[in-house]
Amino acid sequence: MNSNAQGPQYDLVVVGGGAIGLATACHSARKGKKVLVLEARKFFHHSGSSGDIMRMFRILYSTPEDTQRAINSLKMWHELEKDSGEKLLWMTGQLNFGSNKSTAGAQGEYKKVKEALTKLGRPCRPLSKEEIEKEFHLTNFKYDGYFSPDNGVMNVPLILRTFYKLAQRNLATLIEKAEVTAVKVDNESVTVKATVKEDKDRFSDAGTPRTYTAKKCVIACGAYTNEVLKNIQPQKKYKLNYAVWDMVYDYYATDPKIDNIYPGMWVYFGERTDELYYGFPPVPWGPPNLAKIGWESTTQKTMKLPNRTDERQDLVPARDDVKKTVDFIKNHCLGVEPYPVYSGNCVHPHFGDHNAVLDRLPDPHRNAVVCAGGWSFKFLPLYAKLIYQVTFENKNIEDLWKELSINRKAPDPQKAEKEKPVLQYDSGEGSSGSS
Ligand SMILES: Cc1cc2nc3c(=O)[nH]c(=O)nc-3n(C[C@H](O)[C@H](O)[C@H](O)COP(=O)(O)OP(=O)(O)OC[C@H]3O[C@@H](n4cnc5c(N)ncnc54)[C@H](O)[C@@H]3O)c2cc1C
Incomplete structure (x- = not known):
């Protein structure tokens, strides 16, 4: 892979056109950068992390710092709504209820979330279990809760299309069916090799290999990130220590005679970490009288993605997970x-x-930035700004939001009690040594 003799073609190549890739492209293009996005599938597909039609925007986090970050992100969403003329968030508020003994999970720690809200002086209305039953039609609980209005449902399809449109309007080039097969990074530039399948090739494996050069690269490939890192050059055998969660979402019919069955989103915190259930109200951009209700975890956790296919045939909702919600x-x-x-x-x-x-990434790949994981949808405008600062302004994430650092340790996603470095070096089949 040779770099272009005239210098890189782009300021930034974004590998992966999911939520993070599109938000990044939009922000950087609006900042005047010449941006290319390469997406392996069709844009807005449902085979990654950004499928389905809704996500929770919440400021409900366990620490005042994270709560404040979500509040900052909310301001940025509202600015984006103003700039795009689109209503991206539906601010319904959120009810949290459950046990004070509940430990940290995907929605934070029940008790600490309330403390963080109170510390920041955000509105928060207590609800007794009787009020919860009357207002939210949730019954048979022994717990009270609190309602926080600064939360809402995110219109996923509209958000993705808004980022896409704004990126395009600001002269970004967005190419779909372009699977990146190699990324070469040096001190001057990044060279990316992609196999671009035209629509006419849909039913064949034929693809056109193409090479693109850029000053910087952002790898935003969600659950496929390690597949891309595997092919980074010079070869370092990087690996991020994440587990792939294959998560189900379900929609259930609600009684049309009940007006406003859920006046907001809700989350139930049981005593065990995995006793976490959520519900969304039926949304104006979705099917009427269907509510998304689910278990906020999965029985389907692996350390490696199964072989990829272009279809969703290997992604089937797990029956056990559906049964828990039922x-x-x-x-x-x-x-x-x-x-x-x-x-x-x-x-x-x-x-x-x-x-x-x-x-x-560490040397010699400092011209490449990676962003993956987390419950990130709510933070998209903020992440896009941080990615820009780290990529183009040489800022350090340790100074901006150290919990996102690649150099941190985190509980091992398989054996939660053990902390391990997030960035690992693969030392061969089935084993990994930490950096
Ligand atoms: C069930 C579920 C519920 C969630 N709920 C919430 C919520 O309520 N609130 C919240 O804030 N967050 C939530 N999240 C998290 C949020 O949805 C994700 O953080 C976000 O969608 C991640 O986007 P992404 O761009 O990283 O990943 P993706 O959308 O998966 O994008 C990665 C893209 O990279 C592409 N790609 C992969 N390999 C290559 C390659 N070699 N070349 C080119 N392209 C490639 C893929 O095709 C894909 O399009 C939820 C996630 C899940 C799974």
Whole structure:
């Protein structure tokens, strides 16, 4: 792979056109950078982490620092709404209820979340279990809760298309069906090799190999990040220590006679970390009278993605996971039919501390920045800004948000009690040594 003699063609090549890749492209293009996005599949596909039609925006985090970051992100979302003329978030508020003994999980720690809200002086209304039943039609619980209005449902399809459109309007080049097969990084530039499949090649393996050069590169490949890092040159055998969670989402029919069955999103915190269930109200951009309700975990956790295919045939919602939600609905959700109307799934790279990685790679790959994992949708505008600062302004993530550093340790995603470095060096089949 030779670099272009006239210098790099682009300021930035973004590998992966999911939520993070598109947000990054949009932000950098609006900052005047010449941007290329290479996406292995079709844009807006449902085979990565950004499928489905809704995500939670919440400021409900266990520390005041993270809560404040979410508040900052909310401001950026509102600016984006103003700039794009689109309504991207539906601010419904969120009810948290459950046990004070509940430990940290995907939604933070129940008790600490409330403390963080209080510390920052954000509004928060206590609800008794009777009020929860009356307002949210959730029954058979012994717990009270609190309602925080600064939360809402994110319109995923519209958000992705808005980033795409704004990136394009700011002269970014976005190419789909372009799978990056090699990334070569040196002190001056990045050279990326991609196999570009045209639509006419849909049913064949034929592809056109192409080479692109840029000053910088952002690798935003979600659960596929390690596949790309494997092919980085000079070869370093990098590996991020995430597990791939194959997560189910289900939609359930609600009784149309009940007006406003959920006046906001809700999260139930049981005593065990994995007793975490959520619900969304039916949304104006989705099917009427269908509520997304689910278990916030998965029984499908692996350290390696199965072989990739272009179809979703290897992504089938796990029956055991659906059953957990069905049982929860039978016991607790009034006015909801306990059978999924439809289900899908998304793959998610899970780091043991639930945070993302957003950082540049170590030498000799400092011109490449990687961003993956975490419950990142709510932070997209903020991440895009941080990625820009780390990529183009030589800022250090340790100074901006150290919990996203590639150099941190996190509980091992397989054996949670053990902390391990997030960045590892693969020392051969099935084993990995830490850096
Ligand atoms: C079920 C579920 C629920 C969630 N709920 C929430 C929530 O409520 N709130 C919240 O804030 N976050 C939530 N998240 C997290 C959020 O959805 C993700 O953090 C976000 O969508 C990640 O986007 P991404 O761009 O990293 O990954 P992806 O969307 O997977 O994008 C990666 C892209 O890279 C492409 N790619 C891979 N390999 C290559 C290659 N070699 N060449 C080119 N392209 C390549 C893929 O095709 C893909 O399009 C949830 C995640 C899941 C799975």
